[in-house]
Amino acid sequence: MLIRMRASATMGQTNAVLSCIEKSGCTARTVDLPYGRYIAGPGVGREAVAGLDGAAGVEWVRDGAGPALAALETNPDGTVVPLGDSLVGGETIAVMAGPCSVESGDQVLTCARFVAAYGATVLRGGAFKPRTSPYSFQGLGTEALKWLREAGRAVRLPVVSEILDPGDVEMSAGYVDCLQVGARSMQNFPLLRAAGRSGRPVLLKRGNSASIEELLLAAEYILLEGNPNVILCERGIRTFETATRNTLDLNAVPVLKGRTHLPVIVDPSHGTGRREAVAAMAKAAVAAGADGLMVEVHPDPQRALSDGDQSLTPAGFRQLMEAVRKIARAVGRKAPGEDASPFEKARRNSAARRGVGWGAAG
Ligand code: PEP
Numbered sequence: 001m002l003i004r005m006r007a008s009a010t011m012g013q014t015n016a017v018l019s020c021i022e023k024s025g026c027t028a029r030t031v032d033l034p035y036g037r038y039i040a041g042p043g044v045g046r047e048a049v050a051g052l053d054g055a056a057g058v059e060w061v062r063d064g065a066g067p068a069l070a071a072l073e074t075n076p077d078g079t080v081v082p083l084g085d086s087l088v089g090g091e092t093i094a095v096m097a098g099p100c101s102v103e104s105g106d107q108v109l110t111c112a113r114f115v116a117a118y119g120a121t122v123l124r125g126g127a128f129k130p131r132t133s134p135y136s137f138q139g140l141g142t143e144a145l146k147w148l149r150e151a152g153r154a155v156r157l158p159v160v161s162e163i164l165d166p167g168d169v170e171m172s173a174g175y176v177d178c179l180q181v182g183a184r185s186m187q188n189f190p191l192l193r194a195a196g197r198s199g200r201p202v203l204l205k206r207g208n209s210a211s212i213e214e215l216l217l218a219a220e221y222i223l224l225e226g227n228p229n230v231i232l233c234e235r236g237i238r239t240f241e242t243a244t245r246n247t248l249d250l251n252a253v254p255v256l257k258g259r260t261h262l263p264v265i266v267d268p269s270h271g272t273g274r275r276e277a278v279a280a281m282a283k284a285a286v287a288a289g290a291d292g293l294m295v296e297v298h299p300d301p302q303r304a305l306s307d308g309d310q311s312l313t314p315a316g317f318r319q320l321m322e323a324v325r326k327i328a329r330a331v332g333r334k335a336p337g338e339d340a341s342p343f344e345k346a347r348r349n350s351a352a353r354r355g356v357g358w359g360a361a362g
Pocket residue numbers: 100126130162181182183184205235267270
């Protein structure tokens with residue numbers, strides 16, 4: 001059950017609604033979001049709130065189970081998520097780029113330098129890796145988060161990294177600007193709640209067998225913690241096709257855009273699993289109306305400890321960014337980084353170019 005309070009509702013009216021629900025033996029809590037005050041009561045039935053429709057301060061009462069806070073009608077202007085000096089959502093295309101896994105301080109700094117120089121707006125890097133096989137590289141944990149943060153600071157980019165365990169959320173939030181909930185964790189509800197409470201923006205990836213409705217309901221868990229900063233990510237779904245790692249469901253972009261106010265980005269790296277397909281699907285995603293991209297890169301993909309086959313080389317990433325800029329403008333969007341002030345752009349550029357090595361790799 002979800003109740004929306006009127007903008008003019010007083011604290012007294014809100015408390016009256018809460019105590020009316022509690023009297024019927026149910027629990028409910030207040031959720032404050034930029035677009036309004038809500039009272040959420042999981043499992044509270046219509047009978048428990050009979051009479052609250054039309055009560056003082058109450059705008060509406062709803063007992064459906066579908067997405068409500070994430071619904072487009074809730075915030076028709078659209079949510080724009082601030083990540084450091086960058087924005088995700090709104091006019092400008094965001095590009096999150098970096099290695100699948102942070103492998104060393106040098107590796108992530110090298111990646112940071114070239115992705116920043118070529119126009120990425122966010123640096124990504126995995127520290128806690130959700131690997132299909134327990135024998136595969138599992139990520140370097142907290143040490144990797146420290147290197148990621150340092151690399152992000154060196155090139156003045158915000159950083160995003162995946163969390164797997166609710167117990168790591170608070171610690172990770174101390175290092176990153178955005179917490180990523182990966183495809184495999186999309187319905188890990190304690191993790192969604194913990195990420196929601198972290199105070200950090202959350203990048204929520206679609207599970208590889210999850211419907212769009214399920215993705216929106218997973219986002220609803222985060223929003224219900226009073227965290228408005230949720231970014232959705234289409235990253236490919238499992239189909240009968242084996243020629244690619246996943247099938248990138250670009251249908252999801254216009255469908256989500258028609259259903260939610262949350263920014264939608266696309267990950268063509270996991271969506272295809274093949275380096276040679278990444279640029280084409282990245283361009284298609286921007287043309288389809290995505291608000292941004294997440295792309296894996298590596299200075300030497302053949303030596304990558306994870307996802308080398310889908311990682312772009314520095315030269316490949318530079319080409320992709322040139323193409324994305326053109327497509328963004330062609331569809332009436334601003335190219336990545338175009339919203340930054342000239343001063344900020346110059347600082348990023350010189351920070352990215354400081355140090356040697358990034359430009360040489362091909
Ligand atoms: C990742 O971004 O590194 C990742 C593991 O992605 P996904 O959760 O989409 O598989």
